[in-house]
Amino acid sequence: MQRKLALTSTLVFTLGIAVGALAARKGADGTLYRSKPKKESAQALLVVAKQQAGKGSWEQIAVGRVYYLGGMKAEGQAIFDAVTAKKPESSDWFRIGRVYREAGEWSKAQEAFDKALKMEPNEAKWLAEVGAYYLQKGDRAKAEELFDRSFKAQDDEVWSTVNMAAGYLGVDVAE
Numbered sequence: 001m002q003r004k005l006a007l008t009s010t011l012v013f014t015l016g017i018a019v020g021a022l023a024a025r026k027g028a029d030g031t032l033y034r035s036k037p038k039k040e041s042a043q044a045l046l047v048v049a050k051q052q053a054g055k056g057s058w059e060q061i062a063v064g065r066v067y068y069l070g071g072m073k074a075e076g077q078a079i080f081d082a083v084t085a086k087k088p089e090s091s092d093w094f095r096i097g098r099v100y101r102e103a104g105e106w107s108k109a110q111e112a113f114d115k116a117l118k119m120e121p122n123e124a125k126w127l128a129e130v131g132a133y134y135l136q137k138g139d140r141a142k143a144e145e146l147f148d149r150s151f152k153a154q155d156d157e158v159w160s161t162v163n164m165a166a167g168y169l170g171v172d173v174a175e
Contacts, residue, residue, distance in 0.1 A: 090119035122153040128160035132167025
């Protein structure tokens, strides 16, 4: 009896792994979300998205963003930590900073933006975007310092200029 139970358990477990591997290879389908509660659907889709992201840091950050902003901060933070534990690019820090800002966590956003701008101190579009965020947070002096640096780095970049204007009007920046 115990042997039959052990054999059945092993078979079910192995079949579960095979089905999971097949699902991961073929991607998502309606069985992941159809007729299920929203959170359960999202979680199932995020498991597949995480596999689809592979080693791409931008893709991983995108998955982490949905976890983080969707109320599953620990899962999102774990993804951000994994990306930044390796050798993160400046754009990784910048994208993570955007997520923190979107979540209303300005101090964490500032830290991530500072790391990105330290790595790319003359990235005109980023300087303007972060400046707009500072302006919207009420720090006009810091915003205008970043705007000056942006124009010094590149004075004819439309996205920089439009984001500066957006900051003064309280409009979300064009990312």
